[in-house]
Amino acid sequence: MATEDCGETQELRLPRSRMANERLHALIPGGAHTYAKGDDQYPENLAPVISHGRGAHVWDIDDNRYIEYGSGLRSVSLGHAHPRVIEAVRRELDRGSNFVRPSIVEVEAAERFLATVPTADMVKFAKNGSDATTAAVRLARAVTGRPRVAICGDHPFFSVDDWFIGTTPMSAGIPAATTELTVAFPYGDLAATEALLTRYQDEVACLILEPAGHSEPPPGYLAGLRELADRHGCVLIFDEMITGFRWSEAGAQGLYGVVPDLSTFGKALGNGFAVSALAGRREVMEPGGLRHSGDRVFLLSTTHGAETHSLAAAMAVQATYVEEGVTARLHALGERLAAGVRDAAAGMGVGDHIVVRGRASNLVFATLDENLQPSQEYRTLFLRRLLAGGVLAPSFVVSSALSDADIDRTVEVVAEACAVYRKALDAADPTPWLAGRPVKPVFRRLV
Known part of the structure; x- marks a missing residue:
């Protein structure tokens, strides 16, 4: 199921999810019931279709398991099936x-x-x-x-x-x-x-x-x-x-x-x-x-x-x-995650380019290019590497179901993604690492 991607870690393949996305688009305008869940928000052919979730983890119909952030667009703050x-x-x-x-x-x-x-x-x-x-x-x-x-x-x-x-x-x-x-x-x-x-x-x-x-x-x-x-x-x-x-x-x-x-x-x-x-x-x-x-x-x-x-x-x-004390736990988990991501990004020389923002209980991240401008291309690169490492993270919004081990694994995957990010910055061109069109903003006039 996996192949080499630009000499980096193995690439994720989602054949069943890809077929299900085609069925979704044939029957549902936008392929989802919320635009923020659309497959245009994810790298091309890497929009997993979910089978089920428990706690802080979800499984797609291709049998991949992910640590999930931003669960249900921030709605599932206690974890799935609490x-x-x-x-x-x-x-x-x-x-x-x-x-x-x-x-x-x-x-x-x-x-x-x-x-x-x-x-x-x-x-x-x-x-x-x-x-x-x-x-x-x-x-x-x-x-x-x-x-x-x-x-x-x-x-x-x-x-x-x-x-x-x-x-x-x-x-x-x-x-x-x-x-x-x-x-x-x-x-x-x-x-x-x-x-x-x-x-x-x-x-x-x-x-x-x-x-x-x-x-x-x-x-x-x-x-x-x-x-x-x-x-x-x-x-x-x-x-x-x-x-x-x-x-x-x-x-x-x-x-x-x-x-x-x-x-x-x-x-x-x-x-x-x-x-x-x-x-x-x-x-x-x-x-x-x-x-x-x-x-x-x-x-x-x-x-x-x-x-x-x-x-x-x-x-x-x-x-x-x-x-x-769930609110306090959300803040503690978020603080641990933010510190880990920032350290990982700084260690790979991209601390100015992957920026974690927001209250600890509601973290998002920005992906900036070589000129420190927001970049959908670099966001695509970053999301691809997270998905390959088993992290589904359109944001870094935590749920209280996350464990310290989940956070630590996420930081490991982020560090791996940052190594690829650094290579793209050095090349001043992320295109070889995209394998398709960049992700798109939700609010745009044309498809």
């Missing part, structure tokens, strides 16, 4: 999953969530992050009577819905009139944000952002945004899809002590099961309910939004995080 989560789900499956009236599980899940995120008064569950963020935007527009949405332009994704996707290079099919109502502000720059709010005085319904990203918020920044939102009469929304649980059990708002009007959670909340949450202050949330005297807001109304087994998974995840 026993406590699976047990909670199985208990509910035998009791029915969906009824014509609310299940008692819904109130139990709400109580558990609001105990975990005490900065919120009310919560409504859904199945995905986009529904939650779009509901937050709708609420903000309703309670302020304003049309414009201000997004943080430095953050890559908020929703599949028109108000956001219309601002990306993949804006086909979205009316310009919709996109014109979305404006952007830069992260960390309060003066620029205030200028935007002044320019669109009394037009901006909300400021929506991830409260933290690849770097820590500048001192006073989130508190400054809170003050700006209050002074200009707009709603402050924290998108905690990624920061929720990974920063603290209560999200970035719990860590930094700044309370938004609304916040959205997902990803880690269900450990792979489909559940998300919109939470916030009662006076902002209640217009989506039945106990107020104003115009009704069609907030969230989803047939499957309160499936009992997904809510049971969420409750088990929250209990596990709190009782087992």
Whole structure:
């Protein structure tokens, strides 16, 4: 199954995965149900199709085992098939999953969530992050009577819905009139944000952002945004899809002590099961309910939004995080990994070219060329060598299921990849090591 690749370590071959990818593309636009999982995100003919996973490992249909990072696009933070989560789900499956009236599980899940995120008064569950963020935007527009949405332009994704996707290079099919109502502000720059709010005085319904990203918020920044939102009469929304649980059990708002009007959670909340949450202050949330005297807001109304087994998974995840100190473990594992990768890269003379960034619980990496510019070609080279060594890592986002041995093996594979990276840099041309087209960014106008 393996052959020599440019005189380096043996190359991975995935014949069954390659055939399955062809079947996927024939039946599913994009070949996956999330663009970030597309085979264009991986080196050509090296996009494994997964058979199953357990803990921090996954197996593809070609019988290769990988140490996996970024599991489920950051959603499986406890590891695959976590026993406590699976047990909670199985208990509910035998009791029915969906009824014509609310299940008692819904109130139990709400109580558990609001105990975990005490900065919120009310919560409504859904199945995905986009529904939650779009509901937050709708609420903000309703309670302020304003049309414009201000997004943080430095953050890559908020929703599949028109108000956001219309601002990306993949804006086909979205009316310009919709996109014109979305404006952007830069992260960390309060003066620029205030200028935007002044320019669109009394037009901006909300400021929506991830409260933290690849770097820590500048001192006073989130508190400054809170003050700006209050002074200009707009709603402050924290998108905690990624920061929720990974920063603290209560999200970035719990860590930094700044309370938004609304916040959205997902990803880690269900450990792979489909559940998300919109939470916030009662006076902002209640217009989506039945106990107020104003115009009704069609907030969230989803047939499957309160499936009992997904809510049971969420409750088990929250209990596990709190009782087992999962957030601290994620940080410890990430710190060990980041230190190992940086040492390995420096030892091979590519420390300035393979750059690990982000909070320890949410690490990503950049691949830079000989001019220290971001390079998809060098990313392709790096991913190929990781895959050959049994590491599936579109990012270095850890799960708590990783062992120290997993981290140490990953660092060994990274060191091997860095040796090849150094050769490509010396040649000032990574092409001989690509064996096909480079990986591509998700957001691009043309295929």
